[in-house]
Amino acid sequence: MPPSSCRPSSQVEPKSSLDAGRSRLQRGWLLLDPNAHALAAGRPEQMRMSLRNRTHDPRVQAFLLLAPAMAIYAIFALYPMLNVAILSFQKWNGLDPQRPFVGLANYQYIFTHDPVFWVAFRNTVIWTIMCLVFPPMVGLLLALSLNQKIFGRNTFRAIFYLPVIIAPIAVATMWKWMYDPFFGLFNEMLTSMGLQRWIKDWLGDRNIALYSVFVAYLWQSVGFSMVLFLAGLQNVSQSLVEAARIDGAGRWAVFKHVTFPALRTTITIVLVLSIISSLKAFDIVYGLTGGGPAQSTQMLALWAFTQAMQIFDFGRGAAISVVLLLITIAIVVPYLRWTQKHEEAEQ
Amino acid sequence: MTVTPAESIAVTFDTTAAGKPKRDPILIALWISLIVVALIWVAPFVFIVFTSLKTKAAVTSTGAFMPPVHFAFENYGNAWSRGNFASAFFNSVIITVIKVPLGLALSAMAAYAIAKIPLKSGKALLLLVVFGTMIPFQVMLAPLFTLVNSLGLIDTYPGVILPYIAFGVPYQVFILHGFFKGIPKELSEAALIDGASHFTIFRRIFLPVCLPVLAALLILDFVSTWNEFAMALVLLQDQHMWTLPLGLMSFQGQFSSDYGQLNAAIVMTVLPATLVYLIFQRYFVSGLTSGAVKG
């Protein structure tokens, strides 16, 4: 039983010097100094306390819990991202030791001179909207269906999840052959059913190519949201469901009033992740069309990659990435804050 | 359409003996539609498996969905040696088995801290983490290479595992944070009053309750680590350190690919991920944890 003097420091009267000490503590770098810690907590008599008692402070615990993940994340993800942001103001082909600063030239180029940027932008918008609607919806339907005790549901779950397991490039290879206008599955099926009129050049017709690619993407990604929804459905309280049914609620009412609210967190997560991964859509488009025909299925992430890793103009690729990042932030952050406020209001 | 039948199925099974016959057609309809959709879903796999068993000549001459006439099982053996799969498998296993549990543990700890410990910077930290999910990393390959090289970690396991963890943290923390926040305060507050540290609460109370999410994340993370290609390509130059996705390159020549062997290689690559899924998916089963949440 720890001594009562080690209660969380939030119960201590705030004083100005203590606030100063506390804020320094939160910056973490005095954490290892037991005296500073005790001072900040307003208990000078506790200087040179033992390690065990020090770690009872929740902020210390928070720091220890957060530090490893945050450190690795900062070094290996945030720092390179910072490099990319800086690169967007430079001109670099990956080989030169010099990276001259060119100001906003890259941005100016992509917005005004690049023949492909706005096509990619438009496609990204269409794609994102489709990704927000279809995969989560289908994933939710599948999760709901497969949450029930029906025969062979584990097999079904495995089948629907399997596409997620395959490397995207393999998915692209498969679907390329399914869409092949001469030997592919779809056209052969349509021909055998006598529906030749419906045969299209799925990947070569610029009006439908993007949607053909989306179908392949849907096939691959539905399992992801299905799995997340399944996990979320486990938190739906069964007794509430039963109580509602005993009260005579119909199926739709049960869904609307019990299941759906309990899934709210999961839905937020799935939607946010869907937006984000749709904006980063890359492998499937790259594998199926490479951005073609004539760059008509080009997407922002793919165009950034093309500029950086195929044309080797890293500055422009970085500029496009930064634009994409800003768009993502502009969409996701307001939505997140809205859901955060919503949750706080409920609690 | 399938929302309402799902609920009705639950009713059907709840009222066991007195099962209402008029619900059954809906059940059957759902089942049939699931079968149809599942068949479509499975078609590309059929293609892969068939192609993996065809000889080179058969690949170009027969239709993609025709079963192979002669089963070219040697494709698997040839693919194994051509792709150096022995060493590629080993590397993939080491990297994945270390990274996935470790990354998940670190993310869970961080998510718990942000969700349950009152911190002034809590919201900012979460946004900073979510920011990480939005980074389009294909463009980051060059800076990442430079960074890892400057640390002397090219061609090493840590040189690959650390960036993998770094890119896994955002998703996992974001998802786990959401789930942790959904757990009622009463659970942790009771323990806090009893004097338990946050470490204990995290370990004894939260982890067990979040088992379905953890299982889901484990599967998802295993798969993305197992299939990760772009970073491995740049950070692993020594062929003996290559992972399986890099080994798949061996079957792609400049002008043609050996499709039989390539598909055999793909099948062999997919199997372990499938196994992991089958092992962990039972944690989704309803009822395993619902009691703990209610409290």
Add this chain to the structure above:
Amino acid sequence: MRINSKYVSRFGAIAIAAAAFAATGVQAQDLTLWTLNFDNDAANTALKKVATDFEAANPGTHIEIVQRAVDEHKTALRVAAGSSKGPDIYFSWAGLGLGGEYVKAGLSLPLDKYYTQYKWNDELLPSAAAFADLYPGGKHGVPFTFKGEAVYYNKKLFQQAGITEEPKTYEDLLADAEKLKTAGIPAFTFGGSVNWHVMRLMDVILETKCGAEKHDALMAMKSDWTKEPCATDAFAEFAKWTKDYTLQPFMGIDNKQSYSLFTAGRAAMMLEGDWLVSQLDGSGANLDDYGIFPFPTNTNRLYGFAEYNYVSTKSKDPDLAAKFLDYFLSTKVQQDLVGQISSISVNKNVQYTNQKPLEAEWLDIFKTYSKVYMNGDQAFPLDVTTEYFRVINDVAAGNIEPADAAKQLQAFIAGRT
């Protein structure tokens, strides 16, 4: 934690090994060579054998050959070339657009002294060796393979259309295409989604319509695409071929799919390279069913390109690198490799026996031509190539007029900073 112990143990092992080396005083000479995968595995094995044979002849050396797929090789090389972790020798396509980038960045070592020392020009095919002189500042790179591209045709389909002999001029070819069309046979098959495949048609038409000098000037961007009438003519001709004489639809398929169509007899001709012979052989086709003729451009140049090995300026042992390259180019090694990595060797002393029928034809073609014009994507800088692809695809899909194509391309070239 697990990670730390792993790191420590690896580091420890390396440290011990390094100490052991230092203690015994043996200096292992290491060489890394980065190149592509070959389509057929026998070639991969043969290449690796060259390395082990060299190691046996030169004890104390270790040659590591790392092979990747095309785009991955480009990526890995790009990212690592400027660092201390790059290869000693690397593969690249010769030409200002691709190999030239590395030369410009100062990452290719001029090899003049080795050319003199090892007398490579005495051994090499002149047309293959010529690419080393493309760059200012000395000779860069050593030939690896030399490839030609020509028209492969299906003999049966030609007979069906009543074509009795191979076309000698461009007008003959047009007439033949018309005969095929009348017989209901698509003349060509192309893969549109891999831009460089259908680009080949544009390249050969440009050569035909513009002649050698103007073609080179356009590709070097010294001529204005809108001011040269032959450029717009070429686009118009290209549009005609893709609309009337090409198996449709082709914009959504790649070269591998179009190859399947060719072997299935769905089109009469394919514009491909000498590597197709071993590809046809490997997929079980009967080589006697096919014939080849160079695309009749009314100039004296062969459509082809070279693949080179370049020595990196960051290499720690360029002498060893040159020694290995000399070994690789030697008549004995090239004779052993004959037919495996390419249909003709870059070494002119190699003898060819027991050739497959089409290979002998290729040998004749190579002997006939002394000048070469390159594929467009190797001549243009990378960003212009991307725009070139887009414009060509738009013309092929019928979305823009030929005159517009020239305008857009020239606008892009002019707008480059």
